[in-house]
Structure formats: structure tokens, C-alpha cells
Amino acid sequence: MTDAHTTGPFIAAIDQGTTSSRCIVFDKDGRIVSVDQKEHEQIFPKPGWVEHDATEIWENVQEVVAGAIVKAGITAADVKAIGITNQRETTLLWDKNTGEPVHNALVWQDTRTDSLCKELGRNVGQDRFRRETGLPLASYFAGPKVRWLLDNVEGLRERAERGDILFGTMDSWVIWNLTGGTDGGVHVTDVTNASRTLLMNLHEMRWDERILQSMEIPAAVLPEIRSSAEVYGNAKGGVLDGVPVASALGDQQAALFGQTCFSEGEAKSTYGTGTFMLMNTGETPVNSYNGLLTTVGYRIGDQKPVYALEGSIAVTGSLVQWMRDQMGLIKSAAEIETLASSVEDNGGAYFVPAFSGLFAPYWRSDARGVIAGLTRYVTKAHIARAVLEATAWQTREITDAMTKDSGVELTALKVDGGMTSNNLLMQTLADFLDAPVVRPMVAETTCLGAAYAAGLAVGFWPDTDALRANWRRAAEWTPHMDADTRDREYKSWLKAVERAMGWLDEDTAEE
Amino acid sequence: MAKNIQSLERAAAMLRLLAGGERRLGLSDIASSLGLAKGTAHGILRTLQHEGFVEQDTASGRYQLGAELLRLGNSYLDVHELRARALVWTDDLARSSGESAHLGVLHQQGVLIVHHVFRPDDSRQVLEVGAMQPLHSTALGKVLSAYDPVAHTEAMETERQPFTPRTVTDAEEFEAMLDLIRARGWAADVEETWEGVAAVAAPIHDRRRMPVGAVAVTGAVERVCADGELRPELIAAVRDCARAVSRDLGAGRF
Numbered sequence: 189m190t191d192a193h194t195t196g197p198f199i200a201a202i203d204q205g206t207t208s209s210r211c212i213v214f215d216k217d218g219r220i221v222s223v224d225q226k227e228h229e230q231i232f233p234k235p236g237w238v239e240h241d242a243t244e245i246w247e248n249v250q251e252v253v254a255g256a257i258v259k260a261g262i263t264a265a266d267v268k269a270i271g272i273t274n275q276r277e278t279t280l281l282w283d284k285n286t287g288e289p290v291h292n293a294l295v296w297q298d299t300r301t302d303s304l305c306k307e308l309g310r311n312v313g314q315d316r317f318r319r320e321t322g323l324p325l326a327s328y329f330a331g332p333k334v335r336w337l338l339d340n341v342e343g344l345r346e347r348a349e350r351g352d353i354l355f356g357t358m359d360s361w362v363i364w365n366l367t368g369g370t371d372g373g374v375h376v377t378d379v380t381n382a383s384r385t386l387l388m389n390l391h392e393m394r395w396d397e398r399i400l401q402s403m404e405i406p407a408a409v410l411p412e413i414r415s416s417a418e419v420y421g422n423a424k425g426g427v428l429d430g431v432p433v434a435s436a437l438g439d440q441q442a443a444l445f446g447q448t449c450f451s452e453g454e455a456k457s458t459y460g461t462g463t464f465m466l467m468n469t470g471e472t473p474v475n476s477y478n479g480l481l482t483t484v485g486y487r488i489g490d491q492k493p494v495y496a497l498e499g500s501i502a503v504t505g506s507l508v509q510w511m512r513d514q515m516g517l518i519k520s521a522a523e524i525e526t527l528a529s530s531v532e533d534n535g536g537a538y539f540v541p542a543f544s545g546l547f548a549p550y551w552r553s554d555a556r557g558v559i560a561g562l563t564r565y566v567t568k569a570h571i572a573r574a575v576l577e578a579t580a581w582q583t584r585e586i587t588d589a590m591t592k593d594s595g596v597e598l599t600a601l602k603v604d605g606g607m608t609s610n611n612l613l614m615q616t617l618a619d620f621l622d623a624p625v626v627r628p629m630v631a632e633t634t635c636l637g638a639a640y641a642a643g644l645a646v647g648f649w650p651d652t653d654a655l656r657a658n659w660r661r662a663a664e665w666t667p668h669m670d671a672d673t674r675d676r677e678y679k680s681w682l683k684a685v686e687r688a689m690g691w692l693d694e695d696t697a698e699e
Numbered sequence: 700m701a702k703n704i705q706s707l708e709r710a711a712a713m714l715r716l717l718a719g720g721e722r723r724l725g726l727s728d729i730a731s732s733l734g735l736a737k738g739t740a741h742g743i744l745r746t747l748q749h750e751g752f753v754e755q756d757t758a759s760g761r762y763q764l765g766a767e768l769l770r771l772g773n774s775y776l777d778v779h780e781l782r783a784r785a786l787v788w789t790d791d792l793a794r795s796s797g798e799s800a801h802l803g804v805l806h807q808q809g810v811l812i813v814h815h816v817f818r819p820d821d822s823r824q825v826l827e828v829g830a831m832q833p834l835h836s837t838a839l840g841k842v843l844s845a846y847d848p849v850a851h852t853e854a855m856e857t858e859r860q861p862f863t864p865r866t867v868t869d870a871e872e873f874e875a876m877l878d879l880i881r882a883r884g885w886a887a888d889v890e891e892t893w894e895g896v897a898a899v900a901a902p903i904h905d906r907r908r909m910p911v912g913a914v915a916v917t918g919a920v921e922r923v924c925a926d927g928e929l930r931p932e933l934i935a936a937v938r939d940c941a942r943a944v945s946r947d948l949g950a951g952r953f
Contacts, residue, residue, distance in 0.1 A: 219794060326753050560896035609783040611814075629790045629819060660819040661828055662790055 198265035199648060200256065201639040202249060204274040204358045205439065206295065209248040211256035213267075218658040220632060221262075223528050224255030231292060236299040239292035242280050245358070246365050254427045264428045269419075270366070270643030273442035274358040277384045279333035281344065281409065282361070284354045287370045287584065291341050293358070294333040301332040308332065316397055316645060320472060322383065322390045322482030324551075330357055331386035335403050346600055348406050351682035355409040357381045359436040366433050368424035376420050377411040378436035379493055383484040387460070388413065390473050391480060393493060415487040416441070417641040421441075435641035437486060438463045439634050442605060444496060445486050446563070446637030447628060448659045450652045453596040454461040456633070459582060459607035461509075463501040465583065467590045467598075468494060478589035479549035488644060488652075497593055499548040499586035503541040504579045505607050510541075514642065517568050525612045527572040535570030536561040538684035539578045546688065549589040556691040560684040580616040581681045600624045604633045619669035620678070629660035700815070709733065712750045714752065714764070723761040776897045776948070777913045778804050782814040783902070784947045789816045789914060792940040796933055798918035800940070801908055802899075803832065804837035804911065807849045808857045818918065833892065835859040835873060836866045837898035837915045841886035845877040846902045846910035885938055890920055897923035899934050901941035904917050906949030914941050 198221060203210045224264040230237040240289040257263070277296035282289045294300070305325045311318050314324040334355050339344045347353050356364065357380050364373040382388040382395075387405065395410055414420060419432040432628055437445060440458065444466045447456040452470035457463060466485065473482050473495040498533040503510075508524050511517050518524050545567035559571065572698040587598050600623055607613060608627050618625040630636050641667075643649045712733050717724060724732075730740035745764055747753040751767025785802050793800040802814035810832040817824045829868040834840035834854040845849040859868040867873050880886045889897045900915035916923070916937055925931060 219793075220791070275747070491759050494800070520777060520780050522783045525779040526777050606783075609786045610779070611782070629794050631787060633788065660794065660817075661821065661824075662816045662819075664795065664824070665826060 192499055196262060196498070197268045198260065198262060198266050199264055199269050199639040199643045200431075201273065201635040202253060203273040203363060203439070203442075203638065204245060204249060204362055204478075205273070206275040206278075206297075208315030208343055209252050210635065211252040212632060212639070213256050213260045214384050214636065214639045218630055218636055218640070220630065222259035223632075224254045224259060225236040226252050226255075229690045230295075230357050233298075235293045236302075238295040238298040240278065240295055241295045242282070242358075242361055245293075246257075246361065249362055249365075250526035251424055254473060254635055257346070257427050264423075264431055267431050269421050269432045269434040269642040269646040269692060270423060270428060271437075271635075271638030271640075271691050272359050272362055272433070273437050273439050274362065274381070274637035276357065276381065276438040277328050277330050277333075278335070278358050279330045279355070280358070280361050281334065281337050281341075281348070281355050283347070284375075285352060285370065287365070290347075290353065291337055293361075294337070296328050298333070299303070299327045301327040301336050304332050304336060317386055317396075317402075318473075320389045320391075320399060321386050321639045323386050324481075325386065329384055329386040330355075331399070331403050331405065334385075334387075334405050334409070338405065343347045345574055346408075346503045348409050351408045353409050355405075355413070356411050357384070357438075360411045363420055363433055363436060366423050366426075367427075368442075369419035371424065372581045372683070373424075374421040376414045376436075378414055378416045379414055379487045380438040380441040381436060381483045382411075382413045388483065390495075391497060393484075393487075396518045415489050415491075415493075416445075417486070417488045417645040419645055424457055428676070432642075432646055434645035435638050437638055438693040440466055440498065441484070441486055442470065442635070442641075443633045444637065445640055446630070446635070447602045447604065448640075448652070448656045449485075449602065450494075450656065453594070453599065454589070454602070455587070455598060456602040456604065458633070459504055459579070459603060459605035459613075461505045463504040463579065463583065463605075465499045465501075466496045466588075467594065467596070469497055469500075469594050469596075470494065474591070474594050476593045478590055479547075479551050479590050480586070480593060486641065488641070497590050499589060500584065501579070501582045502545075502547045503543050505605075506543075507539075507541045507575055507578060508607075510543075515544075517572065521593065522609070524572050524575060524612050527569050529575050529612055531567070531569040531573055533570075534561075534573045535566045536563060537570045537574045538681055539565045539571065539574040540684050540688040541575075541578055542631075542691075545673065546685070546694075548586055550685070550689070552689050554692040555688045558684060558688045560687050561680065576610070576613045576616055577620075577677075577681070579613060580620040581678070583617060584678070586619045587623075598623050600626055601625050602628065604631055606630065614663070614665045615668070618665040620674065621672075622667050622669070622674060624667070626661055627661040643657065706743060709735065709739075710747055711741075711745065713743060714768070717762060717764050723756060723759065723763045725759075725761050726934075729762065736787065738881065757794070769942055776905055777881060778813045778912075780810075781842050781912055781944075781948075783815060785903075785914065785944045786946075788940045788943045789814060792914070792916060792936055793817065794819055796918075796936050798916040798917045798923065798933075801835075801839060801915045802903075803843070803913050803915070805847055805853070806831070806833075808853050809834055810837060810843060813912070833860070833862070834867070836862055836892040838881060838886045838888040838898035838915045838917075841876065842900045842902050842913040842915075843910065845880040846885065851877070862892050863890055863894055864896070865889065867891065885934055889924060889929070895920055897929070899923070899937045900931055901938045903941050903948070904945045914944065 455467035457465040487493040545553040803810040844854040898917040
């Protein structure tokens with residue numbers, strides 16, 4: 189029995205996420221000791237605009253840290269390090285003298301910089317900075333959001349040029365405040381978060397002068413780029429006073445780390461509202477010719493950075509929610525499996541949920557959702573099956589793109605996120621990928637990744653091998669589908685995808 | 700024809716009167732339509748209200764059908780919902796016990812495994828979701844038989860096959876064992892189904908305290924037992940897990 193829960197020491201991980209902030213305390217085996225969580229307000233000033241109040245977020249972070257420490261029944265002395273993981277790309281500027289944000293944070297989903305991104309593409313288009321940054325010019329990323337704030341908050345550019353303004357993604361904001369804020373707070377970001385700004389050169393891990401000039405962003409606002417696992421400073425004040433702040437990773441990269449995907453070719457996929465898949469590509473950044481992003485996976489201290497390819501699916505869990513809320517075909521998300529299990533197959537129906545266009549590997553904004561292959565025979569149960577299959581086929585498309593770009597065949601897929609409780613989906617995934625699908629025992633891989641990185645930085649865990657030893661398989665689904673069926677079904681799926689494309693006329697697709 | 704219970708007939712008549720469309724009726728309307736004295740009608744309505752079958756509008760004092768009545772038809776807990784709620788807790792159970800964890804529900808004459816967490820030792824294991832286990836000899840099956848009257852009937856009426864010399868097949872002995880399970884709140888299977896395998900299980904209740912499933916740890920008898928006894932910390936871990944899942948389903952603390 190390994191139930192040595194209450195004996196420390198421990199690592200505290202802070203997850204500053206899109207809808208809530210959480211703090212989880214982990215023990216040396218990587219088991220959860222306590223959790224505290226608090227949601228924050230989603231602010232929608234206009235259609236397509238999404239903001240967060242950064243002051244509220246910092247207050248919540250302090251609250252959940254205190255909450256988790258109290259629930260664990262421990263003190264700062266029992267905590268060896270604090271790790272940070274965060275919603276990526278969400279952008280904040282604040283006054284370094286007062287610590288006050290100059291505007292609400294612009295959230296990654298916010299599309300207000302769409303036209304700015306088109307403008308910045310000049311005659312080259314969205315791949316103008318791809319070679320340097322690994323990213324297309326798109327509204328998610330932080331750089332254009334900084335530019336928007338500098339252009340639209342009165343007097344901000346002058347203050348920024350004078351050196352009074354600091355920029356940061358949420359990792360920087362939390363670390364700066366944790367380490368003292370106006371009283372000596374450190375202004376840093378990690379390589380994974382910096383790789384989502386469109387401002388960092390992926391090969392050199394430095395801010396790119398030329399891009400900064402093109403985007404008209406003064407270098408004075410930028411944080412120092414550090415590794416993902418090193419001591420940035422010590423917490424000043426609060427319940428964790430004096431504890432080293434020792435890691436920062438964007439949430440998807442943290443999940444990659446928490447799933448211990450430390451070898452080239454290892455990949456994880458997180459199934460939530462949308463789905464994010466990352467594959468470790470080792471020490472070289474792999475350019476994508478198949479619609480994936482090139483990003484930094486992590487960097488441990490002064491070791492070489494490890495790169496990743498990333499593919500995202502916009503609509504996965506949200507398709508199930510749509511079946512529940514808009515269609516009323518099920519009463520709870522879990523019921524999709526009950527309904528889908530009542531039939532043997534999809535009855536010939538295919539559901540392409542291109543609600544806001546198709547993402548990787550197609551990137552077609554003119555696509556819209558279709559259900560194809562309908563006959564009198566098809567029931568709501570077949571549609572439910574097609575819903576689950578849509579998530580599995582889209583994962584297959586991304587793994588195919590990753591194999592093409594990296595030359596590495598996927599040997600097994602590590603999964604996490606809420607939808608992993610859907611047994612039929614996990615089996616379908618294994619069948620469609622023709623590879624085993626593996627679920628780890630700790631579902632909270634994001635926080636775990638941040639804890640792992642922080643623990644490595646302070647010597648709580650000796651090396652990544654020790655972390656691998658902590659990884660436990662909770663379930664594994666092995667492929668059962670014969671190759672002919674798989675190929676035939678995949679062909680039908682691709683036909684359905686084709687029918688989704690070009691639904692919008694070109695002028696409306698620009699909207 | 701046997702004599703029916705008059706107050707139940709009257710209660711049924713009241714529910715029929717209130718059913719269908721937008722129906723809100725006052726006490727005197729109900730009493731006069733059914734030819735009852737107001738006091739009698741009020742007594743029945745109060746009982747129905749207490750059970751949640753009838754609700755009284757606070758402003759008008761009129762009666763309407765209660766939410767509980769609607770829930771009766773929809774009370775079936777989706778097993779996939781059960782799995783989603785149990786996921787975190789069963790992971791932790793497997794991790795803390797070092798053994799595999801299973802979640803089972805009654806299905807036909809046996810236990811259907813709806814969730815399975817591997818033993819955390821990195822050995823090769825096969826997912827057992829969808830497998831059936833016998834009701835009378837497994838820890839999961841015995842818990843269900845002890846708490847769920849439908850499972851109890853199934854276990855009593857089906858042939859209780861002896862899988863090992865330790866399997867309890869005699870009806871009286873089996874009932875006595877279920878009494879003990881109800882008294883203790885957990886069930887064990889020490890080599891009663893498979894040689895060399897032992898398991899401990901505890902019941903999961905929903906918010907109306909209905910037994911909806913059971914959770915178990917299963918492992919080699921030499922690890923699950925010590926000195927011929929089930930290890931008390933394993934029993935505690937299983938019961939904690941069952942309570943945590945029940946709480947997530949809305950059952951009160953107990």
C-alpha cells in the first residue's frame with residue numbers, strides 16, 4: 189500500500205486556465221493531495237471579443253493557492269516548489285510602477301485582431317513569419333494582441349516606450365505578482381509561452397528584432413525568455429512565502445510534460461471542448477507542410493529545447509454538447525455513448541462538425557458542418573455514433589499530418605481530458621488510428637506537468653526517468669478493426685469532408 | 700376481486716385530475732370533483748406533497764403535479780454517467796491500493812463491468828469493460844444482491860453455480876451472508892469465483908439512496924489478504940471510494 193499521502197514534501201501547481209484558476213498539491217508519487225479551484229468572469233464586450241479581468245485572476249490565484257494548502261493541511265515549509273501552467277496566448281499589459289493592468293487581458297479566443305493579422309501579412313499572407321516563429325499569422329497569438337492594445341489604449345504607446353509598461357501572457361503575470369509585483373517581481377516568460385507570441389525566433393529562442401519592428405512593438409515591454417524548468421525567483425508574501433517559483437509551461441505543453449512524452453515521436457491528445465494534440469519532435473523544429481503548428485514542447489534548465497508539432501480540432505466535446513443543448517437528442521454528455529452503443533455502426537452517416545470552418549490539416553474557413561450519407565434507415569443512434577466517429581477521424585487526420593511532417597509513425601497515443609471517460613470513443617480512436625490508445629492514471633496531466641517541471645528544477649525528482657517511473661497506465665484500448673473496413677470508412681469520411689468545403693461563398697468566408 | 704385500498708385509489712384519482720396540460724387546482728375544486736370532504740382531500744394532498752408527487756403554489760395555494768412524479772419515469776441512471784463521475788475516484792483507488800478497480804452494475808442475471816482501472820504495475824492487462832460477472836460469488840455481485848432488491852431476486856432465482864470449493868450456493872447460507880454484508884456495508888470474495896483471486900466491494904448510492912452500482916478492488920489473494928484476513932486498509936479505501944462517488948451523484952453524507 190502506497191497510501192503515504194500526508195508525509196511531504198510536496199509540489200504546488202497553479203493552473204491559470206481559460207475559465208478558472210486551480211491549484212493542485214502533488215506528492216512525490218505524482219498523486220493528488222488536494223485541489224482548489226475558482227472560476228473567473230468571461231467578459232464579452234462585442235461579438236468575437238473575449239476578455240478577462242487580470243486583477244480578478246490574480247486574486248483568485250492567491251485564493252486557490254491558500255485553499256489547496258489548507259485542504260492539504262500543510263505549510264509553506266512542506267512545499268518544495270511552485271509550478272505554473274496557463275491558458276496560452278492570452279495577453280496582458282500592465283504598469284510596472286503600480287502593478288495595475290492597463291486594460292482587460294485579451295483572451296486567446298478573441299478575434300479582434302483578424303483584420304490586423306491580414307494587414308500584417310502584407311503581400312506574403314499568413315505565413316509571413318512562419319519560418320521564424322513556426323506559426324501562421326492568426327488572431328490567437330499574442331503579438332498582434334499587444335499591437336492592438338498599444339494602438340487602442342490612449343497614451344499607452346508613449347508609456348510603453350518610456351519603459352513603464354510590461355507585457356506578459358498569464359504565466360508572466362502570475363510569476364511577477366507571486367515574486368513580489370511592484371516590490372521586485374521578476375518579469376519572465378518561458379520558451380513555450382514565448383513560442384505562442386509570434387514574436388520569438390524558434391531557432392534562437394530570442395525575441396525577433398525584425399518581427400518586433402514589423403509589428404511596432406517596443407522591446408522594453410517584453411519579458412525575459414527563460415527555460416520551462418528553473419527557479420525564476422521566490423514567492424514573496426502569501427501562504428507560500430519563500431517557496432521557489434520553478435516552472436512555467438503553456439497548458440498543452442504542460443500536458444505533454446505531465447504525460448511524460450519525453451522521447452521523439454511520443455504524442456498526447458487532450459479531449460475537451462476542442463482537442464489539442466502535440467507530438468514531441470526532439471531537438472529540431474519540424475516545419476509543417478500539412479497545416480500543423482511548430483512550437484516549443486519544453487526546455488529543462490540549460491538543456492537543449494525540445495520541439496513539438498501541434499494540431500488542434502475546434503469541435504469535439506462541444507459537438508456532444510451541441511447534440512445535448514441544441515438538438516436535445518441526449519440529456520447528458522455521457523449519454524451519447526449509451527445512444528451510440530445501441531447500434532453496431534454509423535448506418536452510413538458521417539458528421540463533419542465544421543461549425544466555424546475546418547482547422548488542421550485543411551484550414552478552410554469556407555467550410556461548414558454537414559451530415560452526409562443519410563437514408564431512411566438512419567436513426568438518432570447512428571447520428572450519435574457519427575458524432576463520436578467525427579472526433580476519432582479528425583484525430584486520425586492530425587496524426588497522418590504529423591507522420592507526414594515528422595516522418596515518425598505513431599506507436600501509441602496517450603490521451604487525457606474529460607472525453608476519455610467515453611469508452612466507445614476511446615475504442616473507436618484505437619480502431620481508426622490502428623494504434624493503441626492509453627489513458628494515464630492521473631487525469632490532471634496539465635497541473636502534473638507543471639509540478640513535474642518545477643520538481644525537476646529544485647531536485648525534488650532527479651530526472652525525467654524518475655517521472656516516467658511515476659506514469660501509470662489506467663486503461664489501454666487496442667485496435668480491433670480490420671484494415672479493409674478502416675480504409676473504406678476513412679474514404680467515406682474524406683468524401684464527407686469534401687462536401688463540407690466551399691459551403692460559404694468567397695466573400696462571406698472572409699467575414 | 701380483492702378489496703382495494705381506498706385512500707390510494709383517491710390519491711390516484713387526484714393525480715389523474717391534476718395531470719394533463721396546464722392544471723392547477725384549488726382544494727375545494729379537487730374535493731368537489733372527487734366527491735370528498737375537504738378535510739379528507741387535504742390529508743391526501745398533504746401526503747402526496749410530502750412525497751414530492753404534488754406541489755402547492757405558494758401565491759395562489761393551488762396544487763399541481765410535483766417534480767418527483769416526473770423523475771419517476773426518468774430515474775434510470777445512465778451507466779456512462781456513472782463512469783464519468785467515478786473516473787477520478789476509481790483512478791485514485793487503484794493507485795492507493797495498488798490493485799485493479801472495477802465498477803459494476805446489475806445487468807440481466809449478472810454484473811456488467813462498466814469501468815475498469817488497471818493495476819498500477821505496468822504489467823500487460825486487458826480492459827474488462829463489457830464483461831459479465833456472476834451475482835452470487837463476486838464481491839460486486841454480492842453487494843448488488845444485498846442492496847438492490849432486483850439483484851437479490853435474480854441471485855436467489857438463478858442457479859448458484861459452485862466455481863470453487865468456497866462458493867456459497869446454499870440459499871439460507873447465501874441470505875445470511877447478505878445480512879452480514881448489509882450490516883458491515885461491504886462484501887468480499889476470497890477465492891469464491893476464481894482460485895487465487897480476492898476482491899472487496901462497496902455499494903454506490905444515488906441521491907435518493909437507491910443502489911446504482913458497486914465498486915471493487917480485485918487482486919491476488921496473497922496481496923489482498925494478510926494473515927488470512929482481508930486487509931482493513933483496502934476495505935477502508937473501497938468504502939471511501941464508494942462514498943465519494945455517491946456524494947458526486949448527490950447522495951447525502953453518511
